[in-house]
Amino acid sequence: MLDPRDGSLAGLQRFITDAVRSGTASPLDPHRAQGADRVLVAGKHGLSPADRLEIYREQFWVRHVSNLIDDFPTLGWVIGAPAFREVASGYLTAHPPRTWNLQRLGADLPAFIASEPRWASDRLAVDASRLDWAFMEAFDAPDASPLDLSPLAGATEDAVTTARLRFHPSMRRLAFHHPVHEVREATKRGDARERPAPRNVRVVVWRDATFAVRATSVEPIAFDLLAELSAGAPLGQACEAVANANGVSTPAGELGERVGAWFQDWTANGWVSEVAIAR
Amino acid sequence: MGYRERHAIPDLGVGVGLRSAHIVHVLRERPAMDWFEIISENFFAEGGVARAHLDAARAHYPLVPHGVSLSIGGTDSIDRDHLSRLRALVRRVRPPWCSDHLCWTGAAGLDVHDLLPMPYTRETLAHVVERVRRVQGELETPFALENASSYMEYRESTMTEHQFLAELAYRADCGILLDVNNVFVSAYNHGFDANAYVDAIPGDRVVQMHLAGHTDKGTHLLDTHSDHVRDQVWELYRRAIGRCGAVSTLVEWDENIPTWSVLEAEGRAARTVRDEVLGATTKVRPC
Numbered sequence: 065m066l067d068p069r070d071g072s073l074a075g076l077q078r079f080i081t082d083a084v085r086s087g088t089a090s091p092l093d094p095h096r097a098q099g100a101d102r103v104l105v106a107g108k109h110g111l112s113p114a115d116r117l118e119i120y121r122e123q124f125w126v127r128h129v130s131n132l133i134d135d136f137p138t139l140g141w142v143i144g145a146p147a148f149r150e151v152a153s154g155y156l157t158a159h160p161p162r163t164w165n166l167q168r169l170g171a172d173l174p175a176f177i178a179s180e181p182r183w184a185s186d187r188l189a190v191d192a193s194r195l196d197w198a199f200m201e202a203f204d205a206p207d208a209s210p211l212d213l214s215p216l217a218g219a220t221e222d223a224v225t226t227a228r229l230r231f232h233p234s235m236r237r238l239a240f241h242h243p244v245h246e247v248r249e250a251t252k253r254g255d256a257r258e259r260p261a262p263r264n265v266r267v268v269v270w271r272d273a274t275f276a277v278r279a280t281s282v283e284p285i286a287f288d289l290l291a292e293l294s295a296g297a298p299l300g301q302a303c304e305a306v307a308n309a310n311g312v313s314t315p316a317g318e319l320g321e322r323v324g325a326w327f328q329d330w331t332a333n334g335w336v337s338e339v340a341i342a343r
Numbered sequence: 344m345g346y347r348e349r350h351a352i353p354d355l356g357v358g359v360g361l362r363s364a365h366i367v368h369v370l371r372e373r374p375a376m377d378w379f380e381i382i383s384e385n386f387f388a389e390g391g392v393a394r395a396h397l398d399a400a401r402a403h404y405p406l407v408p409h410g411v412s413l414s415i416g417g418t419d420s421i422d423r424d425h426l427s428r429l430r431a432l433v434r435r436v437r438p439p440w441c442s443d444h445l446c447w448t449g450a451a452g453l454d455v456h457d458l459l460p461m462p463y464t465r466e467t468l469a470h471v472v473e474r475v476r477r478v479q480g481e482l483e484t485p486f487a488l489e490n491a492s493s494y495m496e497y498r499e500s501t502m503t504e505h506q507f508l509a510e511l512a513y514r515a516d517c518g519i520l521l522d523v524n525n526v527f528v529s530a531y532n533h534g535f536d537a538n539a540y541v542d543a544i545p546g547d548r549v550v551q552m553h554l555a556g557h558t559d560k561g562t563h564l565l566d567t568h569s570d571h572v573r574d575q576v577w578e579l580y581r582r583a584i585g586r587c588g589a590v591s592t593l594v595e596w597d598e599n600i601p602t603w604s605v606l607e608a609e610g611r612a613a614r615t616v617r618d619e620v621l622g623a624t625t626k627v628r629p630c
């Protein structure tokens with residue numbers, strides 16, 4: 065532990081920062097209590113210097129744990145409140161907040177859950193943490209300008225084939241082992257009952273035109289196509305890659321019609337933010 | 344010429360903190376309210392509902408950004424990302440001033456998201472003066488620092504908080520956001536005279552006042568913003584307004600957030616006190 069007597073403001077602030085984020089109460093940590101005695105004045109109402117540090121330490125844990133509880137409602141339901149508090153404590157100790165932005169507090173929680181021996185094998189918990197984090201990211205992702213479909217009007221078939229799509233910045237594509245998006249909805253309604261049976265689902269999370277963050281499942285082949293297009297592949301090339309990978313006929317055939325219907329859904333949902341056609 | 348006059352700081356009247364619990368109601372009903380304060384960091388995102396609400400609210404009410412994370416007293420370099428987002432927000436809102444707290448929020452790359460007090464020494468004063476000057480240079484908008492509530496004091500302090508704040512404001516040429524409740528809370532916690540504190544603050548530097556409720560924890564008062572303004576704080580506010588004159592006043596309520604009508608009534612109570620002290624009736628801005 066840093067000695068606060070090094071005399072510098074930076075040294076003093078490091079000492080206090082470490083005490084405030086510590087998992088151990090300052091009055092119960094003799095070394096820290098001695099450090100507090102050296103730098104702080106005792107309180108007026110029977111508070112020792114370490115007791116005064118403790119006021120800030122308690123606030124640190126209340127504030128950050130309650131933030132994580134708010135940000136990860138699905139994970140909270142899946143593992144239960146007491147376990148969630150333990151996870152939050154372990155997480156905040158391993159990943160102390162490094163940014164002013166409290167919205168980013170849980171950025172590493174999905175990776176933390178996936179690496180924790182107790183939870184790594186609970187695929188629903190891992191899924192839930194990833195979904196909750198996608199909701200956080202979508203909530204305040206940048207806006208997109210309204211979609212302009214006029215470039216498509218009168219475009220030749222060749223031009224459409226080489227068109228590239230851009231998607232709303234809030235959009236996230238996630239593959240899960242459970243229909244965890246349904247769990248999140250059920251917890252929001254207050255009628256989540258039991259853990260769902262495993263089922264592979266492909267989910268898109270996005271912020272809609274009313275600023276509500278939503279999640280919906282999509283067909284695996286549409287999910288793959290969204291992935292190709294998001295990576296910047298032109299429409300024709302993306303369709304071909306997906307068709308080959310999924311063993312369906314090329315865009316001129318079966319897939320072509322389905323792509324048309326998907327495109328309508330995607331634009332209606334506000335997922336597509338731009339159709340760029342080379343002239 | 345005093346600071347307020349030099350920077351044409353207006354008296355916005357009495358406002359309340361605009362919080363997400365009430366924002367939809369405010370935008371739909373447009374209740375009479377002189378002005379709103381917004382937490383700067385809540386409007387830093389490049390998109391989403393907060394930005395849409397901000398644009399809707401600023402069309403109808405004066406808004407003043409109030410930050411909690413600049414860490415002006417910190418020893419890590421000022422966060423470029425934070426400052427550039429604050430500058431963008433100020434450019435978008437065009438407020439008459441913006442504010443943050445006289446505090447630090449973390450060290451060595453960590454941020455504990457609290458308003459930690461400074462040791463009040465000549466050295467730390469020089470450190471904060473230099474940082475305030477830099478921030479003001481970037482913002483190109485009058486900038487004020489608020490006295491935060493505190494629960495600890497340092498052995499090495501050689502000045503009182505009000506001496507430090509007054510000298511800081513003078514040397515950095517910034518404004519002061521006088522939080523009357525925070526003066527009361529810290530006075531209780533550290534055993535100093537709240538009246539003497541208010542009397543020592545240079546009145547012409549005060550661009551805004553805060554009022555809020557606190558919680559008595561027995562051994563200390565906690566600045567919770569979770570309740571009505573206490574009677575002794577109203578008394579201190581009378582004294583502060585009597586000394587500083589018609590200064591924009593804002594009621595903060597951040598925990599156990601009440602219904603809009605309760606919050607509005609707290610604002611009205613502040614207006615009544617202000618009018619009694621100033622001997623004038625403050626008109627509510629029609630929307």
Ligand SMILES: [Fe+2]
Binds near residue numbers: 489522525553
């Ligand atoms: Fe305040």
